[in-house]
Amino acid sequence: MPDWMSTFPGYQQILENCTSLFASVVRTGPVPQHIGFIMDGNRRYARINQIEVKEGHNAGFESLARLLQVCYKCGVKSATIFAFSIENYKRNSFEVDWLMELAKMRFGQMIEKGDLCEKYGIKIRTLGDKSLLPRDVVECLEEAERTTANNSKAVLNVCFSYTSRHEITTTIVNILENVKKGLIEPGDITEDMITNNLYTGDQPPLDLLIRSSGVRRISDFLLWQCHQEHCDIEIIDTLWPEFGTMQMCLLLLKWSFNRTYGRKKYRGKKETKKEKEKST
Amino acid sequence: MPIEQDYSKTENGTQPVESDNQDSNKTPTLPSFTANKSSQTVNTLWRTLITPNSPNVTPNSSYYELISFYVYHGLLVLLYFNIFIFGLITFSINRTKLWFFELAYNPSKSPSVISADISKLNKIPKRISVILNLKPEETENGGISGLISDSSEVCAWVVASGIKYLSIYEYGGELKNNIPELRRSVYKKLAVYYGTDNVPTFSIKVPHANAIYYGASDQDIDQQRYKNTSYKPILQIVLLSNVDGRATIVDLTKVMADLTTTNEISPKDITVKFIDDELKQLVGEEPDLLILFQPYLNLQSYPPWHIRLCEIYWEPDNDAVTYPVYLRALQKFSTCKVNVGK
Structure with missing residues (x-):
């Protein structure tokens, strides 16, 4: 959408009304219950627009708030965002420090009265290895979790200091510790047990994974959750800060269309043919 | 949206009171369907006919909800149709591209x-x-x-x-x-x-x-x-x-669980690298x-x-x-x- 349009009076109001209308329309069909976001492209955005890296991250956060509003309006129950990977500690210390500052600031902002969380009844949960984080950031995250603990309409999972391999390993270690304590028999371990013990275990299965900035990689995010057939992965070419409401609406609509009219799957057809042969 | 919600709330709020009254007037031996007047029967029939298969709308929804559902769902189908047409166009473009690549x-x-x-x-x-x-x-x-x-x-x-x-x-x-x-x-x-x-x-x-x-x-x-x-x-x-x-990871967990019960490995020794090495083998x-x-x-x-x-x-x-x-x-x-x- 061109920039000049947003300068018109009443533009925000119209946009709001349009998304509300769209939400009521989309709600009459299937809606993804759990969406994962890989927010990629903040730094590239900063480089292209010749602004500082931290400004790029700021723009990225605004984009996130915009998208979450659309999602929750449309009836998405749970969203998981990849905020900070364990691998991100390798970045230069200025940027890491700034990202920590940003996280503290934004978490504070999100739980303020009347903001996003209260408006949509969002419960914030942080997923990841908190032992690697500085003390003050951990306190801030826990504060956010505490204040929103009673909200129940929707969930926002923030993956902070997270990688999926680490998550799977932690889950396995937890199960093994229970085995050692004698709570679980080794023979009783199943796929579902691992699924339910992951950080996202109590949430609906991941239906849609969105990655921005055209990189065709999963980058260690929700590997266990996203690799199955019921999860669609969308890779879009726009940079994260430019990812707008319109595009999100289109993605939701596309997902809904694919669920309603089905994507062609080859599997299973062979069996039906064999059955036909048997019956004739 | 807010109007709709308010309306449904009042509906839900008043309905149980009415049914309570009906129940208290009726003798308990009478089957409940005898109480239905023909107009009510037609009403319920008609409702079940037009109630869509959607979790958002139940047979108890008000007519307002049903009508708004159909209006919105109609719009959704219209949008689906657009996506379908758009999909056809991109499909033919992509296929042509692939055909040229195959020649090249x-x-x-x-x-x-x-x-x-x-x-x-x-x-x-x-x-x-x-x-x-x-x-x-x-x-x-x-x-x-x-x-x-x-x-x-x-x-x-x-x-x-x-x-x-x-x-x-x-x-x-x-x-x-x-x-x-x-x-x-x-x-x-x-x-x-x-x-x-x-x-x-x-x-x-x-x-x-x-x-x-x-x-x-x-x-x-x-x-x-x-x-x-x-x-x-x-x-x-x-x-x-x-x-x-997933099945291999589950099997690996089972093997490790057996080993922990016999104290051959401790859960603390399991790291990302350890699992990575095992899965590289498997x-x-x-x-x-x-x-x-x-x-x-x-x-x-x-x-x-x-x-x-x-x-x-x-x-x-x-x-x-x-x-x-x-x-x-x-x-x-x-x-x-x-x-x-x-």
């Missing part, structure tokens, strides 16, 4: 053409993985024979590109059930590309069954060469299916490039541990295993930059 890049069964294409690229993956689909038998290249010929074609391209490791994923594991045919087919295909005197050596590994097969057949004269343990074949093929995904290394020969991105239960950093490539609306898709995947890979977290 043709390996013409010669390894020199392929290696000339590959030599233009800055970097090539060390390990490559493909997802193939079993198609219904009535389609072109369908059925198990089609799957086997597609796999052997891919093997020939991979050998010609100088890549030594190829893993083939097929959801149902049909390739694993047809090893003898696959071995023969790969041998034949390589013979077509390289000539019968100079067929590259290959091994086929099935990690799930812990089996490894060398060359076209066990009676082959080449078997002497493979007996030497230090000999490495030119191409290593690994066959994967959905059992190598399934194989993570590929650098994963090519999907299917119209859209869906990983079909591909081993989850092994898709951490690999570049994924697929061609929209393509469902054939063709050389241009393979070449474009390698071209894309040569331009991409992996920065782990940095």
